[in-house]
Each structure stands twice: as structure tokens, then as C-alpha cells.
Amino acid sequence: MSALVQSGVTAGTPTRPADERALRGVVSDPVHLAGRGVRALLRQPWFVAITLVQPVVWLLLFGALFENVVPAPNGDYIAYLTPGIVVMSALFSSGWAGMGFITDAERGVMDRLLVSPVRRGSVMTGSLLYQQVTTVVQTLVILALGFATGARFPGGVGIMLVFVASVILLAAAFASYSNALALLLRSQESLIGAVNFVVLPLSFLSSMLVPTGSLPGWIAAIARWNPVDWTVVIGRQTLSADVDWSVVGPRFAGLAALAVVAGALAARSFASYQRSV
């Protein structure tokens, strides 16, 4: 108790100098906020299992379903499908990122964060960081499974890393979109609707499940401007021994720009949230 009494005397002075705190907080706050999500996730082994099993089911199911329908360029549809399923999983799970914000807002945890010195940007990057941990684990599991079922990636380590980075950028953009919508709509039902409204069309207006060559002309035209398709196209390059970097470069740059813009807009949606509290 005596320590508590003493603390009252110095109360009012910040625990650390403000600018030093701000500097260290930029890195450590998102890490701690993401750590909270990861810890909670690991305490739900069934949820982890479902998250990992679901893309496996997609891969095998879509593989079996389309194998005899869709002509894969090199005849191996499972291999061809693997990058598509990686992108699909990343897209769908990042689309639900905002659910965490809605739960936090309902519980009052969001208000507690907003009256703390934590920067709004750190709350956003904390959520994105947590999202990326799941995305990367999922991606690696699907790639390993693809490998186990016969897919080979002769493109090499370089293009593999670029592909994983592209998936991270795409997931960051969609998680930002989801978080921003969560702060604006603040209802799980509305968020589900708004996310599906974007994620499903973008998935099917791309070469995620079928080769670009077999897409109808108008879909192929739209797919050229679809960031989901950019990521899938980069992923397909891992299957080719002769990586065409002129295909990869502009698409990767586009994904990076999209992630930055979406993240910045999402951080600004806190202002809208606070206006309505």
C-alpha cells in the first residue's frame, strides 16, 4: 500500500517522456495488440484446426471438381489450383478482420484503446499484423499440401517469396477495407454483407480457379484490373521455371499501392467512429 500512496504524489507526470514513448510505441504497440489476438487464437485449437483444414478441403474439392473440366496449361490442375487457393484463403480470412473491431467496440475495448495514448494507426497495424500471422501460416500450409499432392514450383525461392509478399499485401488491403467498414457500420450483419459483396465477385472475376485463357472475354478484361487476379497471376509464376518478371513487377507495385491506400483510409475511419460515439 505504501507504494500506492507514493505513486499518488507523482501522479500526473507521464510514466515516460512523451516522444520516447511515441517512438517505441510505433513498433511495440502493434506487436502487443497483435499478440493479444494470436494468444486468443491459440487458445481455441478447434478454430485453428478449422482455419487450416478449410483451404485443404477447397484445394482437394475444387481440384476433384474441375480437374476434368478445366484444361490446365501443363495438365496438372492441382498444381495450377494451388496459388488460387492460397489467394482465396487469404482473401476470405482477411475479409473478416473487421469482426474483431466490432467485438471490441461492443465490449468497450475499443473505447479503452482510444482513450489511451496509443496511436490510431497502431490499432490498425496491430490488427493487420495479427491478420498476417494467420495468412502466412495458412499460405505455407496450402503450399506444403500442394507440394505433397504433386505440385512443383520450379520458379524458385525468389518468386515464392514475392508471391507470399503479394498475398500479404492483398490480405492487408482487404483487412483494412474490412476494418474500415467495421468502424463505419458497427454491425456484424452489415459487415458480412459488405464483405461478401466485394470478395465473392472479385474472386470469380479472376483466374483464381480457371486459367485466364478459358475466361469469357469480358471477365478477362475485368480481371486485368482486379487485384485478386494480380496476386493469382504472380502466384502462377511460381509454377513456371522461366519467371516473367515483367508480368510480376507492375502487379506487385499495384498491390503495394493498394495496401498503402487502404491502410491509410482505414486509419482515418477512426475519426468517423469517434464522431458517433
Next chain:
Amino acid sequence: MPADLAIAASDLVKTYPGDVRAVRGVSLAVPAGTVFGLLGPNGAGKSTTVKILTTLTKATSGTAVVAGHDVDRQPDAVRRSIGCVFQKHAVDPEATGRENLLLQGHLYGLRGGPLRARAAELLGRFGLADAAGRLVRTWSGGMQRKLDVAMGLVHRPSVLFLDEPTTGLDPEARADLWAEIGGLARDEGLTVLLTTHYLEEADRLADQLVIVDRGRVVAAGTAEQLKSELRGDALVVELGAAPAVPPDLPGAREVTLDGRTLRARVDDGARAVPAVLAGLEAAGLVPASVTVARPSLDDVYLRHTGRAFAADATPELEGAAR
């Protein structure tokens, strides 16, 4: 602002879209080191006032200085100096009690050994040490509320905001928390701003209080001052049937009628009762019970808002304020 004021708010106004005027000109002066009560019914504007003072939302107009910093121009400085406990139990149920406290401390820049020591100290102080390693979702509401308060204190704020801290708690947990809150101001020199719709809570904890009604401050002072402004005793008569108009009672002032409950003020309660009974009989009314009491905060509230407190106070969130 005088140096000894922890909170100085001047003419705060908050209007939400749709012309919902939650706060219509609230001014407060809270001396440092005191417990200050913001008392009022649902929708009175208490929570909105707290949201402005804690930088959660911006006032439409008016100014406020908290712990020496302007809430609008220096929100970060205000945030580092205050602790906040809002109406909801803002704890993460999927983390342990200790993890909740450690994360909160991290976000205020505490690290390593000092942070762990502070967390252990608070867990001990609030009697949560044994449960600290368990997931918070397995805790009782009273324990979660204590953790909530402990989280608000982890960075040693100079001003603590408690928005209806005991709403939804059982009487035992409430008494427990009251003891803690009283101790905080006494032992730590902390300034506490407390909103409540429990008159008993304000009477017991607050050194000074204001009554807020429909977005305005309608009365201010210590509980004793407010009570002594009322002359005489409170007379409450439960009638057998609700009359259409308040009867004319000799010697009684401020006669109000709420269904079958008649309230009035009389100079000397015990001696006034026979005349009141005679007046009731003359009006053809049959009393079921008559009580005479020294003024309470309930009476202060009735006098300033024109409504009985019990009719307003329900343990729900402030509907009109959101």
C-alpha cells in the same frame, strides 16, 4: 484555471446528428484529490460529458481542461494523465487477468520489471491475485469490474473517470467496490469523477456533486449543502387510489403527485401529520401509509428535476445519449 482544479469544464455542448442534444451547456470545477459525483437519470448527458472529458469524443462547443491539458488541443497529454473505466466491462475475456493488465500497461509505455510489479500490486490490492492466471471470461461480473478499474489505474493516472462503475453489480460487489473507490482518493490523492444514477452511491462517495438533468447542471454542491437547501422534512403518503389532482394540504409545501404516491415538504414532520391526515380526509382520500423523513438526496433530486428518482433510474445504458 486555478492550479488546484483537476477538471475545469466550461459550457460544454454536444449535439449528435439528427439534432440530438445530449449535453446543453455543462460546466464543472473539480478540485484535485476529491471524489466528484455526476448524478442524473438515463439520458441526462452524464456519459456524454465523460466522453468529452476523456477525449473519446469532441464537444460541439465549450472548453475543458483535464489534469492541466486542454482536451481538444492536447488530447495526447490528457490521455496519459487520465484513467478511464466506462460503463461496459472493457476487459478481454479471452485473456487472463494478468495479460489484460500487462497489455494495458504496455500501451501506456510501461515495460519489464516495473510493469510486472505494478500488475501484481494492483491484482493484490483488488483481491484478484488468485484468479490472475485464469481467463477473464470465467470470472464473475464483480471481479471483471475490479479488473476494469485496476486497468484504469495501471499507469498511475492523476484523474480517474468512473462511468457508472457499479451498475449491474450485486449489492455485495457494489459495497466492495465503493470501499475501493473511497480508498483510492483517500490514499493516493487521486481525483475521481464518478457518474452514477444511484443516489446512495453519490451520497456515500462524492465530496461534491452535481445533478445533471436533460443535458444541464440543475444543482451543485456537497450532498449536505444540497440537502440543507431543502427546508423541513419530506412527507410521503401512499394513497389507496390515485386522485386526479393533488389535494390541498394545510402546512405542506411542494406537493407533487406521482400516481398513488404523494410527496410534500413540511416544517416539523411529526406535528404536521395530523393536519395532513385531516386534509386528506377532507379531500376524500384514504392513505395507505404515511412516512416522514429527513431530507435525502432523493428529495434534492425531486426538487431539482421535478421527478422522483426511482422512476428514472433503471440500470440500463443512457439511451438518448447514443
